[in-house]
Amino acid sequence: MAMAKKIYNFMGVRKLALALSAALLLVSIVSLALNGLKFGLDFTGGSLVEVGYEQAVSLEDVRQQLSSQGFPDAVVQTFGSSRDILIRLQVDHDPQLGDKVLSALRAGSDQAIELRRNEFVGSQVGEELREQGGLGMLLALFMIMVYLAFRFQFKFSLGAVVALVHDVLIVLGVFSLLQIEFDLTVLAAVLAVIGYSLNDTIVVYDRIRENFRIMRKEDNIEVMNASLSQTLSRTLMTSLTTLLVLVALFYFGGEMIHSFALALLVGVLVGTYSSIYVAANALVLMQVSREDLMPPEKKEGEEVEELP
Numbered sequence: 001m002a003m004a005k006k007i008y009n010f011m012g013v014r015k016l017a018l019a020l021s022a023a024l025l026l027v028s029i030v031s032l033a034l035n036g037l038k039f040g041l042d043f044t045g046g047s048l049v050e051v052g053y054e055q056a057v058s059l060e061d062v063r064q065q066l067s068s069q070g071f072p073d074a075v076v077q078t079f080g081s082s083r084d085i086l087i088r089l090q091v092d093h094d095p096q097l098g099d100k101v102l103s104a105l106r107a108g109s110d111q112a113i114e115l116r117r118n119e120f121v122g123s124q125v126g127e128e129l130r131e132q133g134g135l136g137m138l139l140a141l142f143m144i145m146v147y148l149a150f151r152f153q154f155k156f157s158l159g160a161v162v163a164l165v166h167d168v169l170i171v172l173g174v175f176s177l178l179q180i181e182f183d184l185t186v187l188a189a190v191l192a193v194i195g196y197s198l199n200d201t202i203v204v205y206d207r208i209r210e211n212f213r214i215m216r217k218e219d220n221i222e223v224m225n226a227s228l229s230q231t232l233s234r235t236l237m238t239s240l241t242t243l244l245v246l247v248a249l250f251y252f253g254g255e256m257i258h259s260f261a262l263a264l265l266v267g268v269l270v271g272t273y274s275s276i277y278v279a280a281n282a283l284v285l286m287q288v289s290r291e292d293l294m295p296p297e298k299k300e301g302e303e304v305e306e307l308p
Helices: 010-034 061-068 096-106 123-151 154-178 182-212 220-252 255-277 279-283
Strands: 046-053 075-080 081-089 111-123
Touching: 010 154, 010 255, 010 279, 046 075, 046 096, 061 075, 061 096, 075 154, 075 255, 081 154, 096 111, 096 220, 111 255, 123 154, 154 182, 154 255, 154 279, 182 220, 182 255, 182 279, 220 255, 255 279
Parallel strands: none
Antiparallel strands: 046 081, 046 111, 075 081
């Protein structure tokens, strides 16, 4: 196997990286405990009204018009085009709400406005979505741990799950600190972050396992540095190309996917960092060694399998 031309001393700053991760996690956990998440209508329940304008309209004008007509907490977003407006209201079920919102908008506009949708999400449904989403995330982490334990070794699976929990908590912490609405699209983004970060971590772990078998004389730190240096170009190229797409979605994708793109942006940045400094650092802290990757000893008379 061709070795990297230059080996970077990633593990030389592992203690600093550990302190940074601990600080970020502490801030995230404290914010989640004190502020919680600002759940959207998907989780809390409420009403959703969609209207269509004859011409493009400013979201700020729509918000001001609704506020002056008795809807101060309305969340206003574009839906497809600048003429299609989606209005979210945390109010009890009212079959006439759509007509009331339409009347309020028409009172301050000379455009023709059409009511297209008036839906209600009950609080019980929202609570079930919140619970099922959380359980789904925990189940995903557990299954990942089981898979990695079979593919690699228990210490590797534990290190990967630590890195994934690190990434998820920081993404949730950002949304808690900034009090950005957390809805089903953001939950989908968090699950996508888990998949992205896991893929990156598995690539790094594959190289670490391979180098433990090839680099017989080097210690753990040297093996980690060599493995991370060899996968660095792949990690950076994947992250940079993904970030270019996400930045475009964040700025030009419209308000409907703004939170989704933000969650992925934070997740990809943190996931790239964690693949280098959390996943590998966890192996160092657990003192993983060649012996951990050796096949179990065979009983007397059985053939011993040689490592490749």
